[in-house]
Amino acid sequence: MEERLFSLVLALLATEAGLTKAEILSTVQGYRQRYEPSGENTTLERQFERDKDDIRELGVPLETIDTPGEPGNNQSLRYRIPRTAYELPADITFSPAETALLNLAAMAWQEGSLSRESRRALLKLRSIGVETSDPVLGYAPRIRTRDAAFGPLSDALSKRVTASFSYLKPGDPAARYRTVEPLALVQHQGRWHLKAIDQAVKQQRTFLLSRITGAVKLGRLPLPADTGSYAASALEELDRIWEGNVAEIQVRPGTDAAVRLSRRRGASVEPGDRILLHFTDANLLADELAGFGPEVRVIGPGTLVDAVVQRLEAAIRRHGDPVSAPAGEAR
Amino acid sequence: MAAEATPFTYAQDKLTFLLALVPYLLDIGRVSVTDAAAHFQVTEKQIRDAVSLIAVSGVPGETTQYQHGDLFDISWDDFDERDEIVITHKVALDDSPRFSAREAAALIAGLQYLQSLPENVDGGVYSSLMDKLARGASERPSQVAVARSETTGSLAEVRDAVARGRRLEFDYLSSRGSQERRLVDPLRIDSDDENWYLRAWDRVRGAVRTFRLDRMTGLRVTDEPVDAHGELPIGDSLFQGGDDDLVVTLELDATALSMLGEFVASVDPRRLDAGPDAPAGSSGRVRVRIRVAHLHGLKRLVTSLSWTVTVIEPAEARAAVVDWAEEALARYRQPLDTVQDAGGNTAGPGLA
Incomplete structure (x- = not known):
């Protein structure tokens, strides 16, 4: 399959005037073998x-x-x-030092949704022949994209x-369908947040990916x-919201909460x-x-106090009684 | 970068490799298969396969018959006998391709993320790189961005110890709640979004351990050099299972599975409670089994996800969650001023 795509790119790069679809299908490697001069070639066209x-x-x-002279004519489109x-x-x-940074940037996506994109970008970088200096040793950074x-x-x-x-949305009784x-x-x-225009209200909204069901x-x-x-x-806006919201918390000294929360940015x-x-x-907090x-x-x-208390109560409710086996559960 | 030597699965990626390889070969003139493979971090077979394909590819040409002059040609003697590549005739392709909008966006967002590393890299280096990527893309890079991650102050010191190969000493609060002085040979700094970890050889336990940077206090970079550990298998997973791990069954909304992150060991695909009226898609309840080192970590995870997660078994895990939440709720029943640390660990790094 990559042979056909490669031949297509070469043929289209080589032409100044452009090729019509019929010319491509009848002459380019990978298509021409299956081209029927008098046929419909619908499968080939879809390909x-x-x-x-x-x-x-x-x-x-x-x-x-x-x-x-033939604007809009699909058949003569080149x-x-x-x-x-x-x-x-x-x-x-790119200098070797810059290349090392780019390698690390690509590595951060190693298992995320953009892993193929970053790998392809690295191939293109290496295409220009830059020598990679030593990788920035001692790091394995990861950007996660766990949200489906x-x-x-x-x-x-x-x-x-x-x-x-x-x-x-938290507080809503059920999920609502949105088109954005x-x-x-x-x-x-x-x-991960999505900045988008909600089509129903024609206004920009920020959505948390973890709340998409x-x-x-x-x-x-x-x-x-x-x-x-x-x-x-979008990042500036989230920073402004972050800046404007302050929670006051009492922690037990020496605990995980005391050590970790006190070292948060801005704490x-x-x-x-x-x-x-x-x-x-x-x-989320x-x-x-x-x-x-x-x-x-x-x-x-107060809203945060209530939200935390609700969660603690929910944890007790969920685990207070023995589990009732759901129907169809066979062991 | 072991993952990079894996062969390409998709035709798009194979095509990108061909389009990247040709300009490199034209530019370098003559190169051994070994060197080309090392340069692109692919296998030698991938290079040989690609060169064999390039050598029979070309353009339809005037005759539309792919005549000899319309095809690439290579020096077959060099290729077959010396395992060297020399392109002797080229068609259509000269220069490296531009980045796609998403390719540029991925690297730009990656660079944004890296800006929080305590490397001596001028901020100008990052912005000039991002600018070059944007200019080198065939379309405007997609709007994807990662906020600079938060790093605790100790990252710079840990980084220094890794770079200079010096042992590190620090107090570490385990998720069990115990505090201990640790002496380690630092190996690598890992990050997971905004969380930072040190992978290190724990000298007391004689094993590789993962430490959260935000749980370290009293950090000291010693003058002692680290031992040579050779190629220690560090692994990509931050959480390594042990033989004495506890297997816990959870039930939760399928949409919340991503919240469990690396904890998920196996997912039971069966949907529960998905009656005839249940909407299609992944909105049912699912059961998963996760492995945890001890209940201390589990009760924290479950309580933070109490809007969706129920522990099914074992019973002691359910009890641990209830105790944890009860104890927390009890604090809210007391007047604020009398809230004191009951079982006080005063030796800990208290807050000033």
């Missing part, structure tokens, strides 16, 4: 459509041009890959299509090209074993603080 998507995803700029848009500009070079929604949402983002999903125009995916405080469905129609720096502004240690902590989301059990007592804000 070509998929191949086009595949090579575009790799960053190969596949261009279509109308034949003069395909080509313009060299200047295909080739890495000659002035882009990350893959489909990053797809939606790069294809610029809408995404639909059920979203369970994705703008950015950002990780803040170890959590069920499958993410992608739309078909392309959205207008985006130009904003949504990722940077301030107060007299009486109290710690002031910034946070972005009261429910409540989850975490409930986990510390008796090592912490939340003093404020």
